[in-house]
Amino acid sequence: MQNIIITGGAGFIGSHVVRLFVNKYPQYNIYNVDKLTYAGNLANLKDIEDKPNYHFIKADICDFETMLDIMQRDQIDGIIHLAAESHVDRSIKDPFTFAQTNVMGTLSLLQAAKAYWESLPEKYEGKRFYHISTDEVYGALQMTHPEGIVPPFTTKASSGKHHLAYGEKFFTEDLKYQPHSPYSAAKASSDHFVRAFHDTFGMPTIVTNCSNNYGPYQFPEKLIPLFINNIRHRKPLPVYGKGENVRDWLYVEDHARAIDTIFHNGKIAETYNIGGFNEWKNIDIIKVLINTVDRLLGRPEGADMDLITYITDRAGHDLRYAIDSTKLQKELGWEPSLQFEEGIEKTVKWYLDNQEWLDNVTSGDYQKYYDNMYKNR
Ligand code: NAD
Ligand code: TYD
Numbered sequence: 001m002q003n004i005i006i007t008g009g010a011g012f013i014g015s016h017v018v019r020l021f022v023n024k025y026p027q028y029n030i031y032n033v034d035k036l037t038y039a040g041n042l043a044n045l046k047d048i049e050d051k052p053n054y055h056f057i058k059a060d061i062c063d064f065e066t067m068l069d070i071m072q073r074d075q076i077d078g079i080i081h082l083a084a085e086s087h088v089d090r091s092i093k094d095p096f097t098f099a100q101t102n103v104m105g106t107l108s109l110l111q112a113a114k115a116y117w118e119s120l121p122e123k124y125e126g127k128r129f130y131h132i133s134t135d136e137v138y139g140a141l142q143m144t145h146p147e148g149i150v151p152p153f154t155t156k157a158s159s160g161k162h163h164l165a166y167g168e169k170f171f172t173e174d175l176k177y178q179p180h181s182p183y184s185a186a187k188a189s190s191d192h193f194v195r196a197f198h199d200t201f202g203m204p205t206i207v208t209n210c211s212n213n214y215g216p217y218q219f220p221e222k223l224i225p226l227f228i229n230n231i232r233h234r235k236p237l238p239v240y241g242k243g244e245n246v247r248d249w250l251y252v253e254d255h256a257r258a259i260d261t262i263f264h265n266g267k268i269a270e271t272y273n274i275g276g277f278n279e280w281k282n283i284d285i286i287k288v289l290i291n292t293v294d295r296l297l298g299r300p301e302g303a304d305m306d307l308i309t310y311i312t313d314r315a316g317h318d319l320r321y322a323i324d325s326t327k328l329q330k331e332l333g334w335e336p337s338l339q340f341e342e343g344i345e346k347t348v349k350w351y352l353d354n355q356e357w358l359d360n361v362t363s364g365d366y367q368k369y370y371d372n373m374y375k376n377r
Contacts, residue, residue, distance in 0.1 A: 005078070012218040023051075043360065071116040084186075130207075133191050137179050144167040162280065172324045181318070195269075209273050213250055238309055243286065247280060
């Protein structure tokens, strides 16, 4: 495979995937197709933007004609599709944008890939459409053990001080989809379209469903970067409900490595769950963040606990997510490389060292800069 589109490459996870592919595969041309919404920031890719195998194309995945033009002009063999609206709270306020980008955008990309690949003599031979989805499509798991139990599996991610699962059931690949938020409903719908293009037209597709990611370059509307920034500036930490909801956290570079493994070695038409068996209650993670920020800033550890502010719960707030990634570990040999404690330390340090990046995205300056750059072309 030579020419690969990565959609959403200017976003959080996409930028890590683009960086990994550009550096690891100099023989591939990587086309980052991104609309640069509020979540897209080319500053995330400063270190690789001048590499000869990296190409940026500002475009909306909903624009079928442009997607088809790119595929024909650049003779695209593979697509790794991450572009999406990704924040649950925004989806509650504005579900239309989520249906438009996540459902119609995915469909437009599928139709463009189909039109281009079916026009070639070799058709789908050697081609791949890899769709990145979320564990949130499975709905919410019960919390049968609120105090925590020893999980059935451990991985490097879960092998630090924290070893607990909060229920016996996990998300497995064969579970029925039961999305609750407009975000997860739109992602679920896009997953169905991707599988339908395999079943109906024979397109070589793969879908993966990953748990919550954390790490550098995440937009500070999501829990971890938002709270690190607030703790630093001693602003209140808005905890939804009682802070008892459970999420399963994976370091973003481990997700990018899983995407690399699956893109190259995954079986066509399969689904793989990606996660590190690393469940945390929100309130416990928030306490770790406070202690870590305080320590790294030279404040007494725990000095900022009084910033915790319980607020009205998120509407339809899913109680627990927990991924079973046994299939991916057994069949393709992937596992997380980082312990959670190491990953959190790296992440907090990164945000504290990159205040300018945070200030730019919170003020919106990064968008003005790139808007001007495109106007001048
Ligand atoms: P993000 O919001 O940080 O980035 C999304 C990117 O997509 C941005 O660069 C944005 O400009 C681009 N984009 C949005 N609409 C577009 C459009 N119409 N055309 C072209 N580009 C567009 O998202 P993220 O957190 O990096 O998530 C990436 C993907 O991974 C999403 O599909 C998401 O559902 C999935 N995912 C995320 C997580 C997580 O914890 N963040 C976990 C599992 C799966
Ligand atoms: P988030 O980072 O938005 O990811 P997701 O909703 O996709 O899991 O939120 C992670 C958890 O943190 C989720 O249970 C909601 C909670 N949360 C808060 O309590 N306060 C906040 O300000 C945010 C953004 C999230």
